[in-house]
Amino acid sequence: MTTIADVARAARVSISTVSYVLSGKRTISPDTKERVTQAIADLNYSPHASARSLASRSTQVIGLQAPLRAGVDVHVVMEIVAGIARAARANRYNILLLTGDDSEALEHAARASAVDALVVMDVESTDPRIETVKNLPAPSVLIGLPSESGDAHCVDFDFEAAGRLAAARLAELGHKRVALFGAPQEVMERHTSYVDRLRQGFIGGCEEHGLSGSVHACPTSTDARATVDGIFAENPSMTGVLFHNEGALPHVAPRIIAGGRDVIAMCPEHLARTVPGLTDTIIVPAEDIGAAAARAALDLLAGTKRDRIELLPPRLGSTSAEA
Amino acid sequence: MTTIADVARAARVSISTVSYVLSGKRTISPDTKERVTQAIADLNYSPHASARSLASRSTQVIGLQAPLRAGVDVHVVMEIVAGIARAARANRYNILLLTGDDSEALEHAARASAVDALVVMDVESTDPRIETVKNLPAPSVLIGLPSESGDAHCVDFDFEAAGRLAAARLAELGHKRVALFGAPQEVMERHTSYVDRLRQGFIGGCEEHGLSGSVHACPTSTDARATVDGIFAENPSMTGVLFHNEGALPHVAPRIIAGGRDVIAMCPEHLARTVPGLTDTIIVPAEDIGAAAARAALDLLAGTKRDRIELLPPRLGSTSAEA
DNA sequence: ATGAAAGCGCTAACAT
DNA sequence: ATGTTAGCGCTTTCAT
Numbered sequence: 087m088t089t090i091a092d093v094a095r096a097a098r099v100s101i102s103t104v105s106y107v108l109s110g111k112r113t114i115s116p117d118t119k120e121r122v123t124q125a126i127a128d129l130n131y132s133p134h135a136s137a138r139s140l141a142s143r144s145t146q147v148i149g150l151q152a153p154l155r156a157g158v159d160v161h162v163v164m165e166i167v168a169g170i171a172r173a174a175r176a177n178r179y180n181i182l183l184l185t186g187d188d189s190e191a192l193e194h195a196a197r198a199s200a201v202d203a204l205v206v207m208d209v210e211s212t213d214p215r216i217e218t219v220k221n222l223p224a225p226s227v228l229i230g231l232p233s234e235s236g237d238a239h240c241v242d243f244d245f246e247a248a249g250r251l252a253a254a255r256l257a258e259l260g261h262k263r264v265a266l267f268g269a270p271q272e273v274m275e276r277h278t279s280y281v282d283r284l285r286q287g288f289i290g291g292c293e294e295h296g297l298s299g300s301v302h303a304c305p306t307s308t309d310a311r312a313t314v315d316g317i318f319a320e321n322p323s324m325t326g327v328l329f330h331n332e333g334a335l336p337h338v339a340p341r342i343i344a345g346g347r348d349v350i351a352m353c354p355e356h357l358a359r360t361v362p363g364l365t366d367t368i369i370v371p372a373e374d375i376g377a378a379a380a381r382a383a384l385d386l387l388a389g390t391k392r393d394r395i396e397l398l399p400p401r402l403g404s405t406s407a408e409a
Numbered sequence: 410m411t412t413i414a415d416v417a418r419a420a421r422v423s424i425s426t427v428s429y430v431l432s433g434k435r436t437i438s439p440d441t442k443e444r445v446t447q448a449i450a451d452l453n454y455s456p457h458a459s460a461r462s463l464a465s466r467s468t469q470v471i472g473l474q475a476p477l478r479a480g481v482d483v484h485v486v487m488e489i490v491a492g493i494a495r496a497a498r499a500n501r502y503n504i505l506l507l508t509g510d511d512s513e514a515l516e517h518a519a520r521a522s523a524v525d526a527l528v529v530m531d532v533e534s535t536d537p538r539i540e541t542v543k544n545l546p547a548p549s550v551l552i553g554l555p556s557e558s559g560d561a562h563c564v565d566f567d568f569e570a571a572g573r574l575a576a577a578r579l580a581e582l583g584h585k586r587v588a589l590f591g592a593p594q595e596v597m598e599r600h601t602s603y604v605d606r607l608r609q610g611f612i613g614g615c616e617e618h619g620l621s622g623s624v625h626a627c628p629t630s631t632d633a634r635a636t637v638d639g640i641f642a643e644n645p646s647m648t649g650v651l652f653h654n655e656g657a658l659p660h661v662a663p664r665i666i667a668g669g670r671d672v673i674a675m676c677p678e679h680l681a682r683t684v685p686g687l688t689d690t691i692i693v694p695a696e697d698i699g700a701a702a703a704r705a706a707l708d709l710l711a712g713t714k715r716d717r718i719e720l721l722p723p724r725l726g727s728t729s730a731e732a
Numbered sequence: 733a734t735g736a737a738a739g740c741g742c743t744a745a746c747a748t
Numbered sequence: 749a750t751g752t753t754a755g756c757g758c759t760t761t762c763a764t
Contacts, residue, residue: 087522087546089741100751105743115749132520136459136468137741140756145459150506154491160483167506168477175508180523183473183490183506185498197455199410199757200503223410306683333683336659360629360656412757423735428759438733460757463740522741 088131096125108133139199148174148383149201149224151184151192151215153208159332161354162372163207166229169376170205177384189218196222203383205229209240211279225386227379231279231395239386241379241396245280248368248400249287250294252328252350255366255402257295259348261326264292264299267314267338268330271303284352288328300324306333314338318345326350328368332357339364358403367403374398411454419448431456462522471497471706472524472547474507474515474538476531482655484677485695486530489552492699493528500707512541519545526706528552532563534602548709550702554602554718562709564702564719568603569610571691571723575651575673576614576622578689578725582671584649586621590637590661591653594626607675611651623647629656637661641668649673651691655680662687681726690726697721 094101099118106112107122114122125131139145152167174181182201184191192215195201201224206215209230216238219226228235231242249266256264266288268274269281285301292299302317304310310331318324327342329335330352339349339361348365351358358367375398385392417424422441429435430445437445448454462468475490497504505524507514515538518524524547529538532553539561542549551558554565572589579587589611591597592604608624615622625640627633633654641647652662653675662672662684671688674681681690698721708715 087741091741101742102744102752103750106750109743111744113749118749130520132517134463134741135521135523136462137756138743140457140459140463140758141741141743143743143756147505154487154494160487164477164483164487171477171506171508180508180518181506182470183494183504185494185503194455195503197453198458200458337683360660410757414757424758425736425760426734429734432759434760436733441733457757460740461759463742464757464759466740466759 087134088129090131090133092129093122093125093131096129097121143199145200145202146178147180147182147201148380149182149184149192149195149204151187151204151206153187155187158208159354161332161356162370165354165372166207166376166379169373169378170380171376172373173377173380173384177380179380179384189215192218192226193222196224199223203227203387205379205383209279211277211282225383227382227386229375229379231283231397233279235395237394239382239392239394241375241382242398243280243370243375244397244399245283246287246290247397248352249284249289249328250291251287251400251402252352252368253288253291253295253297253299255350256326256328256348257291257297259326259365261348262297263321263323264297264326264328265317265321265324266299266301266328266330267304267317267334268301269303270305270331274303284330304329304331304334304338306331310334310338311341314342318342318347328352336361352400355403368400369403371398371401410457411452413454413456415452416445416448416454419452420444466522468523468525469501470503470505470524471703472505472507472515472518472527474510474527474529476510478510481531482677484655484679485693488677488695489530489699489702492696492701493703494699495696496700496703496707500703502703502707512538515541515549516545519547522546526550526710528702528706532602534600534605548706550705550709552698552702554606554720556602558718560717562705562715562717564698564705565721566603566693566698567720567722568606569613570720571675571693572607572610572612572651573614573617574610574723574725575675575691576611576618576620578673579649579651579671580614580618580620582649582688584620584671586644586646587615587649587651588622588640588644588647589624589651589653590627590640590657591624592626593628593654597626607653627652627654627657627661629654633657633661634664637665641665641670649688651675659684675723678726691723692726694721694724 090101090104093104104122107114107119203224204226207229209228209232211233213232216232228238228240231240326348328350332353342349343363350366351364352368355369413424413427417427427445430437430442526547527549530552532551532555534556536555539555551561551563554563649671651673655676665672666686673689674687675691678692
């Protein structure tokens with residue numbers, strides 16, 4: 087193992103000079119700097135991460151608690167993680183993937199000074215982890231919008247605005263009776279924050295534009311078809327739909343479209359591209375959410391002042407299925 | 410911050426005693442152990458990860474390079490990561506997600522002693538990272554089977570056996586003319602290792618069982634339908650299919666099934682469940698692959714002797730779409 | 733069964 | 749502009 091002492095010896099300078107060349111926290115004569123840089127290259131030296139973080143009290147690591155379980159939209163999770171990774175790397179941070187989805191894992195990482203900050207994904211309306219991170223020595227950012235966020239820092243997609251946007255668009259298209267086809271029953275009943283916010287935005291938007299709107303749970307599996315057929319049978323005047331269920335979308339949307347109805351799909355971009363005939367798409371900017379969360383964490387570390395809650399706005403995409 | 414010295418003081422023992430209580434590397438009198446344990450609990454003490462790894466020369470961290478880009482099957486990636494995470498946690502390891510998909514990221518992590526071992530996902534047939542990890546101070550495990558694996562340790566799904574298994578099953582079902590519908594053209598042309606191995610196994614299996622078999626690229630998007638229709642139009646006697654393309658499966662498989670043909674799908678379990686009528690399923694045991702890779706890494710760290718290449722066998726699942 | 737103390741490889745005062 | 753050195757919080761050898 088090459089250490090800073092080896093580099094110092096090779097460059098005939100003191101250890102601290104090498105350290106300062108590395109950190110740039112001191113002005114170094116061009117000549118010295120050159121010798122040190124050369125020695126570092128010659129010896130293929132990398133500072134020992136643990137030694138550095140022990141001395142500097144900073145790990146250059148962000149702890150990430152991601153839901154690796156089923157039931158969440160893996161595409162969205164992956165994109166968010168990718169966004170965090172991208173922002174982290176741009177700032178020379180690495181990501182410690184916490185293997186454990188509970189408060190304990192967060193506590194341990196923070197208490198052990200294994201991370202400088204924490205990013206917690208998939209935060210539910212009322213989540214015990216909100217209380218946990220509040221009392222931790224490391225700053226943290228939640229992805230999701232709990233009902234009682236307290237003074238926690240949160241980043242999320244603006245589901246309410248998305249619901250409102252969809253309603254406005256359906257009104258613009260001339261519909262009178264519209265519906266939101268959303269998560270499976272069990273998710274609806276959990277009152278996951280985003281489910282409720284989307285519904286509120288949608289219903290609010292309908293009222294605003296004089297639409298009659300309703301909300302329906304939608305199973306992910308194949309019997310989604312029967313469910314949807316049933317709903318339309320009971321409500322023949324329902325002509326426009328906001329669809330928010332990635333599992334069911336490819337199975338059900340073509341059917342609704344074939345029935346001559348307008349479908350606005352809220353889903354990741356790649357999925358929208360595989361379903362032809364969608365009237366519009368509301369893209370969830372998953373990667374941006376991740377990047378925003380990482381930046382929030384870095385802001386907290388830097389002491390930059392910022393809003394506690396950052397909601398990323400929805401945007402309406404064109405319906406560009408390739409076929 | 411609570412340190413080991415605080416604990417030692419509270420328990421009225423020496424620092425080393427606390428350390429030994431924690432590590433269990435020394436026999437401690439019940440009385441002392443009790444006092445130390447109590448003090449640790451009272452003070453809510455967690456050892457400082459960096460300090461520990463600096464002194465012990467071990468980080469308890471596995472570096473993971475995962476493909477966060479598009480084009481790979483995110484479900485599979487996530488499941489593999491989950492498998493690694495599970496095995497890692499079971500052994501008190503954490504995972505450092507390397508933000509960077511190149512050799513440099515691997516080098517840096519290893520050289521900086523930020524990780525004890527590396528797991529590299531999505532390794533292609535000929536991958537520069539194979540050479541990179543060979544010369545690193547940390548042991549590494551590749552997920553994938555490069556054509557020249559050298560003395561690298563590899564874990565992967567046994568795609569060849571899977572192809573063979575599918576052919577055997579199609580023969581058993583009485584088919585004479587069968588096909589493998591696989592990755593999109595561009596992936597086929599890259600000769601990604603698994604694509605070739607699957608093809609070889611399938612063709613080999615066909616020969617073995619006297620089947621006439623062919624291999625076809627399959628676009629992921631909606632024009633998969635046209636492609637597939639074209640193939641069947643040209644080969645009306647083709648009655649059985651091994652389908653290996655998660656993106657196209659939900660769009661195309663129902664159509665093939667409706668045409669009265671047998672479809673064996675090779676895909677993650679959750680996807681198989683959304684497509685009714687599949688004759689059989691070959692489940693890619695993604696989570697097991699991750700777990701196996703993690704265990705391989707831990708074995709290397711422990712010096713346990715093991716095979717360089719571990720291929721996980723395919724298994725035929727029943728066709729249990731819920732509908 | 734326990735303690736004392738010498739590192740581990742760095743950073744950041746405190747020198748000059 | 750550079751060097752010296754006291755830590756950072758642990759593990760582990762060497763004592764007793």
